[in-house]
Amino acid sequence: MPSPLKFDPIAEAQRQWQLRWDRDDEMAAATSIVRVQQIILAEVDTALKPFDLNFARYEALVLLLFSKKGSLPLGKMGPRLMVHPTSVTNIIDRLEAQGFVLRVPHPTDGRTTLAELTEEGRRVTVQATKAVTNSAFGLSVLTAKELKDLTAILRKLRLATKDYIES
Amino acid sequence: MPSPLKFDPIAEAQRQWQLRWDRDDEMAAATSIVRVQQIILAEVDTALKPFDLNFARYEALVLLLFSKKGSLPLGKMGPRLMVHPTSVTNIIDRLEAQGFVLRVPHPTDGRTTLAELTEEGRRVTVQATKAVTNSAFGLSVLTAKELKDLTAILRKLRLATKDYIES
DNA sequence: CCAATGTCAGGTTGACTGATATGC
DNA sequence: CGCATATCAGTCTACCTGACATTG
Numbered sequence: 001m002p003s004p005l006k007f008d009p010i011a012e013a014q015r016q017w018q019l020r021w022d023r024d025d026e027m028a029a030a031t032s033i034v035r036v037q038q039i040i041l042a043e044v045d046t047a048l049k050p051f052d053l054n055f056a057r058y059e060a061l062v063l064l065l066f067s068k069k070g071s072l073p074l075g076k077m078g079p080r081l082m083v084h085p086t087s088v089t090n091i092i093d094r095l096e097a098q099g100f101v102l103r104v105p106h107p108t109d110g111r112t113t114l115a116e117l118t119e120e121g122r123r124v125t126v127q128a129t130k131a132v133t134n135s136a137f138g139l140s141v142l143t144a145k146e147l148k149d150l151t152a153i154l155r156k157l158r159l160a161t162k163d164y165i166e167s
Numbered sequence: 168m169p170s171p172l173k174f175d176p177i178a179e180a181q182r183q184w185q186l187r188w189d190r191d192d193e194m195a196a197a198t199s200i201v202r203v204q205q206i207i208l209a210e211v212d213t214a215l216k217p218f219d220l221n222f223a224r225y226e227a228l229v230l231l232l233f234s235k236k237g238s239l240p241l242g243k244m245g246p247r248l249m250v251h252p253t254s255v256t257n258i259i260d261r262l263e264a265q266g267f268v269l270r271v272p273h274p275t276d277g278r279t280t281l282a283e284l285t286e287e288g289r290r291v292t293v294q295a296t297k298a299v300t301n302s303a304f305g306l307s308v309l310t311a312k313e314l315k316d317l318t319a320i321l322r323k324l325r326l327a328t329k330d331y332i333e334s
Numbered sequence: 335c336c337a338a339t340g341t342c343a344g345g346t347t348g349a350c351t352g353a354t355a356t357g358c
Numbered sequence: 359c360g361c362a363t364a365t366c367a368g369t370c371t372a373c374c375t376g377a378c379a380t381t382g
Binding site: 083084121 | 347348349350351356357358
Binding site: 004005006007008009010011013015017020021023025026027028029030031032033034035036037038039040041044055059061063064066079080082129132133136137138139140141142145146147148149150151153154155156157158159160162163164165 | 192211226247263
């Protein structure tokens, strides 16, 4: 890991950018998001390591836990987790190998298969959540208002990019 | 790519999370950042595709362009770009193969090698920047205040995690 | 001798593309 | 037949670890 700098590399980049080009505010915001995402993922992955989970697999488990029956068609999980269909296959492969989910055939549609939480999967999800909430997703330094402002701004962006459709 | 949902998957996840567990504001913010980072990277990578660059290699070129002599020791670039030392080697390998940078020996310290922008590298960086500013990093929907708020909140987080040291 | 610098080999991961088998 | 669902093979990227040669 590189040693910490004595100055803010993003502020410095913005200063230089602004001397030559447009859109320096956007550049600083975009670079900040990319960097903070690295920080958050590192934090959450550390909290999840004892359970042999990463953020993506953990999110899949939580999604299943939140579903009424503890099971969902794989095809429904892709959009909810915002990942590629083949990534869903891979994620469920690993969770199944770990014994946290089972693949079961859909009762009426022979094309679709369901991912279903096992008892152990349910238990691990609850335990892992304790670790994750304990880490506060690496965001414990932010106030409630900052968290809400952050989420609201990002929601506007997600909506504008048709990440989802306003009801 | 999955089809867009008819609702906000993060808001829905927060609703369910909040019924059972702590830290739902942090969960929503963290998930939003992870998702928006995907959106930004996809946008920037699309803008850079005609130049056969990705965000990481483009950032390296910009960093060199901002340096006084158009060259930097590889070891200095890692912390500035916030990437692993071996990633710097890989990034410079690719940029060198593309003819955008050259490796030259450091004049006084035989251990270090410098990455130096070529004329073509300089030209490509300027052209690629036009494409990137044109895309506004995918953030054109946000106001100047939103961009500044966003960057300020994320800066607080980066500072708290010792991403850099306050001077 | 020890520290710093960059490279290399090897392994893991995630994510995508395109093709395919199956069922509606 | 078309379309949808899930999988698979193959590829590519990023990243890390540990070892190494060179130099200060």
